[in-house]
Amino acid sequence: MQSIGSLAVVGGGVIGLSVARRAALDGWSVAVHRGKDPGASWVAGGMLAPHSEGWPREERLLRLGLASLALWHGDFMDGLPESVITARESLVVAVDRADVADLKTVGEWLAAQGHPVNVTAAARDVEPLLAQGIRHGFVAETELAVDNRAVVEALDSHCERLGVLMCPPVDDLAALDADVRVIANGIDAPTLWPGLPIRPVKGEVLRLRWRKGCMPVPQRVIRARVHGRQVYLVPRRDGVVVGATQYEHGRDTAPAVTGVRELLDDACAVMPALGEYELAECAAGLRPMTPDNLPIVGRLDDRTLVAAGHGRSGFLLAPWTAEAIAGELNGAPLPEAELVEVR
Numbered sequence: 001m002q003s004i005g006s007l008a009v010v011g012g013g014v015i016g017l018s019v020a021r022r023a024a025l026d027g028w029s030v031a032v033h034r035g036k037d038p039g040a041s042w043v044a045g046g047m048l049a050p051h052s053e054g055w056p057r058e059e060r061l062l063r064l065g066l067a068s069l070a071l072w073h074g075d076f077m078d079g080l081p082e083s084v085i086t087a088r089e090s091l092v093v094a095v096d097r098a099d100v101a102d103l104k105t106v107g108e109w110l111a112a113q114g115h116p117v118n119v120t121a122a123a124r125d126v127e128p129l130l131a132q133g134i135r136h137g138f139v140a141e142t143e144l145a146v147d148n149r150a151v152v153e154a155l156d157s158h159c160e161r162l163g164v165l166m167c168p169p170v171d172d173l174a175a176l177d178a179d180v181r182v183i184a185n186g187i188d189a190p191t192l193w194p195g196l197p198i199r200p201v202k203g204e205v206l207r208l209r210w211r212k213g214c215m216p217v218p219q220r221v222i223r224a225r226v227h228g229r230q231v232y233l234v235p236r237r238d239g240v241v242v243g244a245t246q247y248e249h250g251r252d253t254a255p256a257v258t259g260v261r262e263l264l265d266d267a268c269a270v271m272p273a274l275g276e277y278e279l280a281e282c283a284a285g286l287r288p289m290t291p292d293n294l295p296i297v298g299r300l301d302d303r304t305l306v307a308a309g310h311g312r313s314g315f316l317l318a319p320w321t322a323e324a325i326a327g328e329l330n331g332a333p334l335p336e337a338e339l340v341e342v343r
């Protein structure tokens, strides 16, 4: 295919790779500039969960998330192995009465947005591994979960098959002579374009590994409200990812004892059988958050686009982001793109 032009993507996380792959498929000559730090993409839980992550006043995020989830169910998977998908449904449950009230709030809000969910008082009939006493919940039937690391690796190899070049990191956009540049380096985007309102928000995450004799790995994502805190259990081929704390602590990526303890307590309160699993990994990552929790995707000037600030939903929103940037590059911006202001 004859090249349409040259494109430099800065950042090799899920967003940079998704944008690069989409542009390469369209016929752009693409180079991805990336550093050694694998970024938030390597740490994430991998839920693709617009319903169960939803909360009142995040209507735009819900709409983008649903649009992107539809792409995960469709074209975005072309060239990726089916095995990256580790669950095809989420069960959202509540532990105490206040948690049940929160669940009701989300259920009513989703219904008001035109996406009703079936609330049940027999959640253990859906998932028998839940702790006794957990009754209330709803199932989000179209949500998915992916193995985040497998997705990054599969995007990377698809990019390679498409001839995308992998290049060293850059500190300055002026060093890039490509026709168009895309800033897609997560929390570091403001170093390339000062003023972008993106800040790091820390999250601890645990990886628990199944061992012989343990109860089986759950087949669906379990998302729970436990005495006001949120915890999720995301299936993997060999175990479960438990996430995630959320607080601001600069660029600290050391998993702190308090965060790890809370996650273990809450995970075992929801599914006691996890107490027998191996604690295989503790990690912390930095979500690239924006003030309104919406990503910043669009044009900054004639030669520069941005795709950053995906906060807690970068995996979910990667397909939509790749389409939005492809629309900008090809002179046909997506109608949905106007939903995300470039500030």
Ligand SMILES: Cc1cc2nc3c(=O)[nH]c(=O)nc-3n(C[C@H](O)[C@H](O)[C@H](O)COP(=O)(O)OP(=O)(O)OC[C@H]3O[C@@H](n4cnc5c(N)ncnc54)[C@H](O)[C@@H]3O)c2cc1C
Pocket (backbone or CB within 6 Å): 010, 011, 012, 013, 014, 015, 016, 033, 034, 035, 036, 037, 038, 039, 040, 041, 042, 043, 044, 045, 046, 047, 048, 168, 169, 170, 171, 184, 185, 186, 187, 188, 202, 203, 204, 205, 243, 244, 245, 284, 285, 286, 287, 288, 307, 308, 309, 310, 311, 312, 313, 314, 315, 316, 317
């Ligand atoms: C604990 C936790 C749990 C999460 N769970 C989920 C989830 O379940 N579902 C979901 O959808 N999202 C989840 N997320 C959010 C998701 O991980 C992020 O939104 C997503 O990874 C952002 O992708 P990115 O490519 O923009 O940034 P990153 O993955 O951070 O990648 C940015 C890359 O840019 C590189 N870079 C930085 N500066 C430069 C430079 N100057 N030149 C070249 N390269 C550079 C970095 O080294 C890095 O590799 C979670 C995040 C965390 C921290």
